[in-house]
Each structure stands twice: as structure tokens, then as C-alpha cells.
Amino acid sequence: MATFAVIEFPGSNCDHDAYYAVKHVLGQRAEFVWHKDTDLRGADVVVLPGGFSYGDYLRTGAIAKFSPVMSQVRAFADAGGPVIGICNGFQVLLEAGLLEGALLRNRRLKFLCRHVHVRVEQVDTPFTGEAMGGQILKLPIAHGEGNYYAAPETVSTLEANHQVVFRYCAAAGERSDTANPNGSINAIAGVCNRRRNVVGLMPHPERACESALGSEDGRVILESAVAAVLSAGVA
Amino acid sequence: MKTRVFVTLKPSVFDPQGRTIVQALGSMGYAAVRDVRQGKYFELDVDTDSEEAARMLATEVADRLLANPVIESYRVEVEE
Amino acid sequence: MKTRVFVTLKPSVFDPQGRTIVQALGSMGYAAVRDVRQGKYFELDVDTDSEEAARMLATEVADRLLANPVIESYRVEVEE
Amino acid sequence: MDQATIDSHGLSADEYRRLVGILRREPTITELGIFSVMWSEHCSYKSSRLYLSRLPTDGPRVVQGPGENAGAVDIGEGLAAVFKIESHNHPSFIEPYQGAATGVGGIIRDIFTMGARPIALLNSLRFGGLDDPETRRLVDGVVAGIAGYGNSIGIPTVGGEIAFEPSYAGNPLVNVFCLGVAKVDGLAKGLASGAGNPVYYVGAKTGRDGIHGATMASAEFDEHSADNRPAVQVGDPFMEKLLLEACLEVMQTDALVGIQDMGAAGLTCSTCEMGARGDAGIEIDVSLVPQRETGMSAYEIMLSESQERMLLVARQGRESEVERVFEKWDLHAVRIGHVTEDEVLRVRNGATVVAEIPNRQLADEAPLYDRPTQVPGYLDEVQQLALEVLAAPGELVGAWRQLLAAPVIANKRWVYRQYDHMVRTNTVVGPGLTAGVVRIKGTDRALAMSVDGNGRYTYLDPREGARLAVAEAARNVACTGGEPIAATNCLNFGNPERPDIMWQLAEAIEGIGEACRSLEIPITGGNVSLYNETDGEAIYPTPVLGVVGLIEDRARVLTRVFPEAGLDIVVLGDPMGALGGSEYLKVSYELVRGRPAPVDLARERALQRVLVAMARERLIRSAHDCAEGGFAVTLAECCIAGAGVGATVELPPVDGSDDRFGLVRALFGEAPSRVVVSVASSERDRLLEVARAASVPAVVIGQTGGERVVIGVDGAEVASLGLDEAEHVWEHGLSRHFESVDSAA
Numbered sequence A: 001m002a003t004f005a006v007i008e009f010p011g012s013n014c015d016h017d018a019y020y021a022v023k024h025v026l027g028q029r030a031e032f033v034w035h036k037d038t039d040l041r042g043a044d045v046v047v048l049p050g051g052f053s054y055g056d057y058l059r060t061g062a063i064a065k066f067s068p069v070m071s072q073v074r075a076f077a078d079a080g081g082p083v084i085g086i087c088n089g090f091q092v093l094l095e096a097g098l099l100e101g102a103l104l105r106n107r108r109l110k111f112l113c114r115h116v117h118v119r120v121e122q123v124d125t126p127f128t129g130e131a132m133g134g135q136i137l138k139l140p141i142a143h144g145e146g147n148y149y150a151a152p153e154t155v156s157t158l159e160a161n162h163q164v165v166f167r168y169c170a171a172a173g174e175r176s177d178t179a180n181p182n183g184s185i186n187a188i189a190g191v192c193n194r195r196r197n198v199v200g201l202m203p204h205p206e207r208a209c210e211s212a213l214g215s216e217d218g219r220v221i222l223e224s225a226v227a228a229v230l231s232a233g234v235a
Numbered sequence B, C: 001m002k003t004r005v006f007v008t009l010k011p012s013v014f015d016p017q018g019r020t021i022v023q024a025l026g027s028m029g030y031a032a033v034r035d036v037r038q039g040k041y042f043e044l045d046v047d048t049d050s051e052e053a054a055r056m057l058a059t060e061v062a063d064r065l066l067a068n069p070v071i072e073s074y075r076v077e078v079e080e
Numbered sequence D: 001m002d003q004a005t006i007d008s009h010g011l012s013a014d015e016y017r018r019l020v021g022i023l024r025r026e027p028t029i030t031e032l033g034i035f036s037v038m039w040s041e042h043c044s045y046k047s048s049r050l051y052l053s054r055l056p057t058d059g060p061r062v063v064q065g066p067g068e069n070a071g072a073v074d075i076g077e078g079l080a081a082v083f084k085i086e087s088h089n090h091p092s093f094i095e096p097y098q099g100a101a102t103g104v105g106g107i108i109r110d111i112f113t114m115g116a117r118p119i120a121l122l123n124s125l126r127f128g129g130l131d132d133p134e135t136r137r138l139v140d141g142v143v144a145g146i147a148g149y150g151n152s153i154g155i156p157t158v159g160g161e162i163a164f165e166p167s168y169a170g171n172p173l174v175n176v177f178c179l180g181v182a183k184v185d186g187l188a189k190g191l192a193s194g195a196g197n198p199v200y201y202v203g204a205k206t207g208r209d210g211i212h213g214a215t216m217a218s219a220e221f222d223e224h225s226a227d228n229r230p231a232v233q234v235g236d237p238f239m240e241k242l243l244l245e246a247c248l249e250v251m252q253t254d255a256l257v258g259i260q261d262m263g264a265a266g267l268t269c270s271t272c273e274m275g276a277r278g279d280a281g282i283e284i285d286v287s288l289v290p291q292r293e294t295g296m297s298a299y300e301i302m303l304s305e306s307q308e309r310m311l312l313v314a315r316q317g318r319e320s321e322v323e324r325v326f327e328k329w330d331l332h333a334v335r336i337g338h339v340t341e342d343e344v345l346r347v348r349n350g351a352t353v354v355a356e357i358p359n360r361q362l363a364d365e366a367p368l369y370d371r372p373t374q375v376p377g378y379l380d381e382v383q384q385l386a387l388e389v390l391a392a393p394g395e396l397v398g399a400w401r402q403l404l405a406a407p408v409i410a411n412k413r414w415v416y417r418q419y420d421h422m423v424r425t426n427t428v429v430g431p432g433l434t435a436g437v438v439r440i441k442g443t444d445r446a447l448a449m450s451v452d453g454n455g456r457y458t459y460l461d462p463r464e465g466a467r468l469a470v471a472e473a474a475r476n477v478a479c480t481g482g483e484p485i486a487a488t489n490c491l492n493f494g495n496p497e498r499p500d501i502m503w504q505l506a507e508a509i510e511g512i513g514e515a516c517r518s519l520e521i522p523i524t525g526g527n528v529s530l531y532n533e534t535d536g537e538a539i540y541p542t543p544v545l546g547v548v549g550l551i552e553d554r555a556r557v558l559t560r561v562f563p564e565a566g567l568d569i570v571v572l573g574d575p576m577g578a579l580g581g582s583e584y585l586k587v588s589y590e591l592v593r594g595r596p597a598p599v600d601l602a603r604e605r606a607l608q609r610v611l612v613a614m615a616r617e618r619l620i621r622s623a624h625d626c627a628e629g630g631f632a633v634t635l636a637e638c639c640i641a642g643a644g645v646g647a648t649v650e651l652p653p654v655d656g657s658d659d660r661f662g663l664v665r666a667l668f669g670e671a672p673s674r675v676v677v678s679v680a681s682s683e684r685d686r687l688l689e690v691a692r693a694a695s696v697p698a699v700v701i702g703q704t705g706g707e708r709v710v711i712g713v714d715g716a717e718v719a720s721l722g723l724d725e726a727e728h729v730w731e732h733g734l735s736r737h738f739e740s741v742d743s744a745a
């Protein structure tokens, strides 16, 4: 069994959703870790959940990056541990410099909650190992600032290093301007670090783990992490 | 001509962002920052050579669109 | 001491808010406003009498918290 | 006390005399302020109480009726649903974003104050016509404000309604509903007891904002209100999120005696009501209250309506437990006083006593008015509908298209995509499909909820309109398979001092009472918003009903969508509609006239029960209520909201076929107690049998399938629309008035 630490910042609001998906849908172990804690409770996987840490005041993720727990998260990532940032968690990872780039206001300036499709571009991360390359996932988004941006050189490097993990696409997989919900550069929905163990994405896989909620496509992301942990344990 | 508009919450209006920033600064060790108020800042590129015309236009625009007069006030500066 | 920090998006970064404002202004008849960039503006009340100290502190705070260097640049002014 | 000061507090001569009688002396200025807010219409319900007391509030499931911060009903497995609706109309007109946002904040506090975890929001909105840019600005701000607060705090908005009528142009309505879940034996109370127990203040600091907000909500707008803009309250959803989590955590301990949020009338209302409910008194020192501004007077502190503040009474000796929980959430619980035995609200400012008021009299002996009523002069005239003087109806398909594009009917995606409707991962049916449904984790259960009210109907016939609102909200819930178990209501009316408005209010409350009694749905709470007028022009009288339904097995939830081709389509209920007050008359003739088709409550009850039974037995595959736009619009909505399954139906012959409006009435006439369901052919006979046994009319009218929606009458096709076209007009009817939220479809 894999243990997922779900970090709780003040203002996180998808912490319980991630916990529920890990524990009650996937049947794995889940532990909440308060942002002032300095112990990751034996985590195999660290989840930075969605929400509005510190109200998203100033900038999304800007204040949360100074939380005491973030130095543990950094150490965990530096040691190669799998870390995933979902929505606000992605924003925190970017602010903290664990991933490259930034998230701007959505192109239309409005908060947007809906299902979108993303294509899995890379399967060699701990969060996509169980997916098929090019697999299309139907996942919900719910954000006002998900417009991924990085300087052109950075984007080139990310592309060259295959660090773009998820890209917005139409239901059948093709890329188009209308399939890009927020104006993200190169339709980027999620990226990883150089070492590939830290992944951030705007869509919410934890909201797409049960058919009763409209999609189960998010499971593969969390299940990949479980598989990665188990195979690392065996190895 | 480059014109700048500053929009700030009226002093009596509560600024939750400013308060949260002060608290964050406090816990980062910057207790010397006693208060923060967050506002908006606009740089307008106005198609005129007259400082007076730029100021008038920017003021009108600030009044009608950039500031919400119910809770905000604004100030206009023209770059010399 | 009152200190002001201006945070603006770097010129290379697309500003959807600014663009929306220019469009709105265009339809309101203010075509003379060629471009708008929206930034943030902070008023800091710093507990010091030294202009130099206020500037240093505000700069540090802007650098560490108020601006995100990936997309933004900042400027600090101390009120005389 | 000089007359000008008394007048400026909105107290009548009689009320002032009553106040002096209670105090047995002249009031201090702080006391005058306290009485004025507690006795304002908003806090005291002085014009409506008499009528409200006749509403049915009892039922086997009721755990908490009106009187606490929110009502509660038993939903089984030891759980209670706690819910209420609130208006924030005036503040939203003054500053749409903040007004709507703080409205959401207020109703959420009412729910978690009860010890319930809020799990869903709904909203009911009314604006003027969308052609007016000012209306669009208001809509934009209100929707963004609701989104800004609800999304941040992480409570999904799972439904609502929005309508546009010129009568709301200068006075929009923003009603917000929140529902939470608590353990039945874990409900918190808003009371103070146990002399010596400490009274804590927690949350945002007190500023000068919203002073006299409660009295503002009770005075009509005039042309000056735009100038003397009262201070606007800015919502802080982050603070509220911390308060929510911290308060729910504190309630897990038994260190808490009582808790109440500071809503309208702030510290005044919370201290006096908590004392009155607990047969105790509260003594506080305002100098201990955390203040955002310098030099605030006791008067200002007592009357401030700063948001995101709570008042708690803890058990003596358990202080540190309470304080520790709040510290964890970076909040500081400040002790500002204690409970006393003497049933007096005593306010000190340091050593000086600035107010000393017997709190029971203040809370419970507020003035009560039996205001004169009179049938409004307009009524006779508008109830007449002479179809024979109208131009001949146009082409049916054209009217059908127009109706699908009417903003009240069109796709509301532009609105609800701005709301996070999925957070908390409970949303089984989100906005866009009649009632919202959220599951209750840890059980098989789910709750359905809907807010409804048709101001046009209530304008044309207040009593009937109110009955129809109850019936529609309950029917929407029943269409998901939910058994309606309780209701809340928000009464939005004009100036009750006008006898014609008072008559509307009285009639509407009677109508709600009749319908709730007959449908056996108790009212567990609500809100009254009066003085909704601009320059003497009142809004349409608008009661909004919120109904909650229980679904025991969430796997049996239904939506309106035809799930596949080859199903039989059945109309349950009375097949014919009427044109009085219909959207058709509005859209095609710009007429708001006639009387809405009345609801036969016994038939309505039978229909709702049979729907719930059919859902439970998995007899039907979808269900959709016929509302605005009538049968043709309903049928199209069943087809286009989902994957896009067409339908071909044939209605029975129309009575009076010589009548020019016969077909119009069949297609677009509106009437209650009518639901379109789909059923597998193999189950059809069983369905008809169940309906017959329940004495609910049921007519098989056609089948799902194809790429078109085709309606025939008596053997001849009368109207047909391609799915793509229907979807296109429906899709853009509302969103075309706004910048798109989203580039993708």
C-alpha cells in the first residue's frame, strides 16, 4: 500500500477530495499534513491539493510557498520522491520554483469550471506511468488563473526535454484554439521537472475518480503513483 | 504619451488582501511592515502629445472604467 | 515611513486584463488609448525613519513576496 | 433624546414610546442605535411576523424549525440537513460584486453556526432586461461575486435560477441558499447560558462598515441613494474559510455552550439573541473588541456589520481548548465578556456602562404590525386576457426558437461555469439539469435541491403564484427522484406600508402555507426582504422557494436528459397548458397578462409521489418538469441538454380546434403538475399501471431518437426543429449578451 501525504494550507479546499480519492476510491493510505508540520508522515507520494491557499490573495500560491512544510516537500522532491500539485497545488509548486513557469489569469478573465480533455504527452513520470502515450483524459477544471506561461526559451526547453506532461485537446485528441480553455501557451495543462518526479497540472484528477461524478479518467494519474511506489518498493 | 493611474481602496474600505500580506510578512520576519494596502496600477499609452489632454483622458477613463467609485479612489500621473 | 511598490507584468508577457480594458475603452469611444497594462500597487507602512532602510526593506519584500520574477518586475518608491 | 436623532434612527413615535417603556428611562445613544437595528424590518419582521406564524413548520423530520440560524431536518442515519435562504438585494445593487459575495458569506455562516458542514449552494437572481448595459454590468458583478466567494471557500454551487424582467431593473434580487449536513445530536445552538461563562469574539476586526446596514435593507431606494453611498462591506472568503474550519473543529469539543454569527445588526443582534434564547444575560466590554479603525465609539462597535465575525460562549475552565483551536487556524479568539444571570444585555466601554437593556424585551417584544391590506388597483386589469384582440399567432417553429433563446429558458452555462460546482466531489447532478443533487459521503443517500419562483405569476396572482412556486420547486426535486422533505423561502416584496403591497405579501404567504400544508412540506426557515422599490415602483412580488428532497439510493438519481434512442416518452399529469402569464405571451406579444394556470394541490401531490416511486423502482429513465415555455420547450430541453437524442411525439387532439391559439396553447401553454418522462418500452405498461393506481394521468406520446424534435397533433406534424438548430439558439440566448467566458463549447 502506498501512503499519500495531502498537504493542507489555510484555504486549501480540495484537500478532502484528494484524501477521499486516495483512501476511499483507490484504497490506499492517506494522511493530512498541516502546513506548519515538518514531518511528512512517512509519505510515499506528496499531494499539494487545489483550493485557494491564503485566499489566493496577492497571487495564487504566493504566500503558501513560505509555509514551513514546503522545505520538507522540497527535500522530498530533491530525494526523488513523487510530488503532484493539482490546480492551486500546481500554482504553489511554480511559485516555490519546484516547477518552471507561471500561471496568469484565464484568457477570458473569468473563473471557469467544466470538463475538458487533455492528452497524456509523457508516460515516464510517476503520475502517468499507467497511462498510454497519447491517451485522452476527460477531467474537470475549476480555476481563474490557469493560463500557463513561461518565457519562450523556457518553453522550448520544456518541450525539448519532454517536460510537458498534459496538453489540452479536443475530445478526439486534436489540438485547437477552442480546446484550450484558458489561453495556456502551447496548450500546456501540466508539466514536470527535469528529474520528472514533480508534476503539476491545472485539471483535477481527484474529481474524476468515480463514474457517478461524470468521469473516472483521473484515476490513472493517482493509480500511476501507486504503481510507481510499489514497483520502487519491489526494486 | 504614457499615463499612469493608481486605483486604491478608499481608506474606510477593508482590504483583506493587504491584511493577509501583512500577516504573511509578519511570519516571514518582516514585522517592521506595519500595514499594507493593495491597489491597482495601470499604464496607459495615450495617443496625444499634450500632457493636458493625456491627463484629461486618463482621468475620464479612470472615472468611468478603471476605478469603482463606490469603494475606490484613483490618482492620475502623466509621465513628463 | 510610507513606501510604494509597483508590480507590472514584464513587457513580453501577455496581459489579458489590459487587452480587455483596451477593447472596452475602444467600444466606449476612447480609441486614443492605444494600450493598457495592468499591474499591482502596494502601499507599505514601514516602521522606520530612515528612507534608506525603508527602501531596502520594501525592495526585499517586493523581491521575495510581492512580485513573481518569472512574469513580473517591480519598482520601489519611498515617500519623501 | 431629540426628535431628529430619533427620526434618523427610523423609529416611529410609538416605537420610541415602547422603547422608553421597556427601559423606564430615556435611552443612551448606543441604546437607541441598538433598538433601531433590532426593531428594523430586517431584524424584527415586524410587518410579516403575523402572517409567517401561520406557515406549517412541523413534520416528522423537522429537527429545528424557524427561530435558530437555520432550519434542520432529519435525513436518516443520524444526520440532519441544515439549510436556509437569504437575500442580499440592496447591497448587490450598490456594489454587485461585494454585495453578492457578502450575501454568500452570510448564508454560509448561518449554516456552519448550526454545527453543519456546508456542502452546497444555490442562488436565485432577478435583474432588469438584458438590453440595458447597466443590467449586464450588474449581472456580471453579481455572478462574479457569488463565484468569488463560493469558489474560494470551496462550497459548490449546484444550481439556481436567473430571470429578467423590467420590474427588477432598479432593484435586482440576489437570494442565496446554502445547505449543510450535521449530526442530528451535534447541532449547535445560538444561546448563552451559565453565568460566568466567557463570551468570545473571533474573526475579522470590527470596522465602521455597514453601520446601519440593517436599517438600509429596510428603507426603499430613492434617487439620493446613489449619492449618499453607504459604506460597502468587502467580503473576505479566506477569513470565512478559516472561521468555518475552526468553528467546526471547536464544536467537536464540548467546550462550547453556544455560537452565533454576527450578521445583520452585528454584535447587537448576536449578544441579545444569544442571551434571550438562553434565559441569560450577556455583559461585554466593547473596548476589548478587535477594531480595524481608530476612535470607534461604542455605538459604532455595536452596530457595525463587518463581515466574517462570530460570537461564542465557552464553558468556564475550558478556555484554553477553545483558544488553541482558533490559534491553529491563525485566528485569535478574544474574550470580550461573560454570561450573566440577569437577562440583561449590558455593554460597557471600559469602566462606563453605555447600554443596559432587558434582552428578552429587545428581542421578543419588538413591535408587531397588522398592516392594512388592499387589493392592488392593477390586478383586475392585468388578469384580463382577451386573446381575440391579439394578432394571429405566428409560425410555431419561429416561436419555439424564440422561446428557446429567451434568457430565462436559454442555457445558463455562462453563469454556472463561473461557479465551481464540483468541489467536494459530491455533485451527482450539477447545474443545468433542473435540481442539483449532492451525495452524502459515507451513506448511499443524496439530497436534491431547487430554488424556484416566477415573479410574473405572483404579480398576476400573488396567492396562486406562491402556490405555484412551492409546487415547482418540489416538483423539480421530485423529478430527480428526491422526496421533498422541507422548504425554506425568501419573500422579496415592496414597501409593506403600502396596503396593496401588504396585500401581495399576505396573499403570497397564505399561498405558500396552503401549498406546503397540502404537499406536506414543512417550512423550516426563511428570510423576508421588503422595501424592494425604486422611486415608488415596486418589483414584482417575488417569493422564492427552496425545497430539499431526500434520495435514499443515489444510484437512482434521474435527470431530464433522454439517455438514449428508442425509449417511450410519456406525459404524466394534465397535458394542456394555459397562456396566462406565459413566456410565450411575453416573447411573442410583449404581454404580461392573464392568470397563471392554478395548481390542484392534491393532483400535484399525487404526481410528485408517483415520480419518486417510479424513480425508486427504476421505472423511468428521465424526468423533466414543464415550466416556462411549456411542453415544446420542455421536450427540446430533454433532447439537447445531453448527448443529443431527438424525439418524435404526437399530442392528443386540441380542444376547441377552431381557436386560433389552440396549438399555441398545446405547445407553449404553461401549467403545473406536468412532467415529461422517458421509459424503456418493456416497462411502459408497468408505468401506466403505477400511474393509474395513483390516479395520475399518463399518456404515451412518442419515442426518443433521431436528429430532430418533431411534434405532431392529432395525426399531423405541426412543428419540427433540428437538434443542432435547437441547441444553437438555446446555447446562445443568454451568453450572447456577454463576453464569452470560454472559447470552447
Ligand SMILES: Nc1ncnc2c1ncn2[C@@H]1O[C@H](COP(=O)(O)OP(=O)(O)O)[C@@H](O)[C@H]1O
Pocket: D123, D124, D125, D157, D158, D159, D160, D161, D162, D408, D409, D410, D412, D415, D416, D430, D431, D432, D433, D434, D435, D436, D452, D476, D627, D628
Ligand atoms: N443563477 C444560477 N446559478 C446556478 N445555476 C443556475 C442559475 N440559473 C440557472 N441555473 C441552472 O440552469 C438550469 C436551468 O434553469 P431553469 O431554466 O430555471 O430550469 P428549470 O426550468 O428546470 O427550473 C438549472 O439546472 C439551474 O440550476
Ligand SMILES: [Mg+2]
Pocket: D161, D452, D627
Ligand atoms: Mg425554473
